[in-house]
Amino acid sequence: MKTNEFNSVFAPFIVDFIEYKRAAGYKYVTEVAYLKKFDDLCCTMDVQTPLLTKCVAYNKNTCYHRAIIANYHRVKMTNQHRNKKANAPGTPF
Numbered sequence: 001m002k003t004n005e006f007n008s009v010f011a012p013f014i015v016d017f018i019e020y021k022r023a024a025g026y027k028y029v030t031e032v033a034y035l036k037k038f039d040d041l042c043c044t045m046d047v048q049t050p051l052l053t054k055c056v057a058y059n060k061n062t063c064y065h066r067a068i069i070a071n072y073h074r075v076k077m078t079n080q081h082r083n084k085k086a087n088a089p090g091t092p093f
Contacts, residue, residue, distance in 0.1 A: 005036065006036065007039060007040075008043050008047060009042065009049060010039060010042055010050050014039060018032060018035070041056070042056065045059070
């Protein structure tokens with residue numbers, strides 16, 4: 001893995017993570033492209049500290065945006081289901 005492929009403040013962490021995954025036996029090729037997009041976005045947004053903020057994570061240009069939104073809706077639906085079940089007549093608690 002060339003370190004010069006990544007330029008953001010997250011670069012050393014990304015490279016270490018990719019090396020870790022590959023050492024564990026994963027090919028980790030497609031995911032590198034996503035991490036490169038994330039790295040490019042961080043450079044574009046001029047992220048100065050290696051801290052994943054809401055601003056970066058929820059940016060519509062990140063590959064994580066859809067996953068974050070999908071997870072949010074999944075949790076929301078699960079909580080609504082639990083609340084309905086808990087408030088159902090005949091529920092002991």
